[in-house]
Amino acid sequence: MSIDTRLTRLLGIRYPIIQAGMSWASSCAALPAAVSNAGGLGVIAAGPMRLADLASTLRQVRELTDKPFAVNIPLYRKGADEVLDLLVAERVPVIVASQGSPKAHLQRFKAYGATWLHVVAFVEHARKAAAAGVDGLVVVGSEAGGHPPANEVSTLVNVRRVLQEVDCPLVAGGGVADGYGIAALLALGADAVQLGTRFMLSEEANLHPAYKQKVLDADIADTVLVGRGSLPVRSVRNAFTERVALAERDGMPQVAPDDYAALLASASLKQASFDGDVDNGKVEAGQSAGLIHQLLPAAAIMHSLIEELEQALARLRAMQP
Missing domain, CATH: 3.20.20.70 (Aldolase class I)
Structure with missing residues (x-):
């Protein structure tokens, strides 16, 4: 075909x-x-x-x-x-x-x-x-x-x-x-x-194999959109996304934008995809992972x-x- x-x-x-x-x-x-x-x-x-x-x-x-x-x-x-x-x-x-x-x-x-x-x-x-x-x-x-x-x-x-x-x-x-x-x-x-x-x-x-396994283990509701006030990223939930979610709930993007930017910059895609730190890096993936x-x-x-x-x-x- x-x-x-x-x-x-x-x-x-x-x-x-x-x-x-x-x-x-x-x-x-x-x-x-x-x-x-x-x-x-x-x-x-x-x-x-x-x-x-x-x-x-x-x-x-x-x-x-x-x-x-x-x-x-x-x-x-x-x-x-x-x-x-x-x-x-x-x-x-x-x-x-x-x-x-x-x-x-x-x-x-x-x-x-x-x-x-x-x-x-x-x-x-x-x-x-x-x-x-x-x-x-x-x-x-x-x-x-x-x-x-x-x-x-x-x-x-x-x-x-x-x-x-x-x-x-x-x-x-x-x-x-x-x-x-x-x-x-x-x-x-x-x-x-x-x-x-x-x-x-x-x-x-x-x-990194750890990255692939993290995404493979994710279900359809296990990704989250973070960084809406900057360049948003959809990533698998981990310690980094939880820190961002907590900061957003506390109003950090509005009351402390520099601290919020620093928080977003504290993790990288390379950290997860190359180094294998899937807890603290950005594990970017779509909802279709599930x-x-x-x-x-x-x-x-x-x-x-x-x-x-x-x-x-x-x-x-x-x-x-």
Whole structure:
């Protein structure tokens, strides 16, 4: 089976499945290459990577696959301009950008034929990115891990609202871990679906084993959104999230904003994902963690997603009189 959408045609992929760019987890070659080889779009997460490491990873990915792949770049990160220069020099086929305006960068990427997808969590940002001329949008809802919208609007509602405002290829993300969820978001109007937590729990994900186990043990209500007054993060509940929750209940963001900022900065994703401190670090993951019960190779995950998607589509077809 293959599925034809605006985005599968645009990206040159067989299935409308995109592996989210996840700092540390996909800051490597093995996971993106495996997803791309299986017919989806693998994404290198450039966020935490040093320039030399990213250059090396790009070479490795090209040795492992001849299929399309992408690089995710948060435009606010330190050294973003140097990273973008490298991506142009390496003629990376797909850019997935987030947390910044695409306006200043689009022209030179379009000049060599790259596709630019822009991650948004709010309708107004979707309008601006579409008006700037991006090739597609990645729209995430509050179920997503990492940095979902602080207003806690769900993917189901967020995607439909964005589609009322813009007409461009759209990737939906948040709350999906199986083929049934993919079918639901395609029916909703998406042209592809982004999955993060599902691929985070793959053998190839570049994460400390303790991190993977913490997420694997989580149920659907075991993540929490913290840092609403700053850059919100959805993480698995642990000692760090409890400290933040207590501070928020005590009104620290309003009465002592500097102390609150220091508290949020006292933990990092690297602390959990690289060092394995899953009690005090940020264990970023989406609510879909509770739908995942097994650590698998990325190719097996792709096979399962496609099989479930076929089953979901067959079920919908069977409903027709």
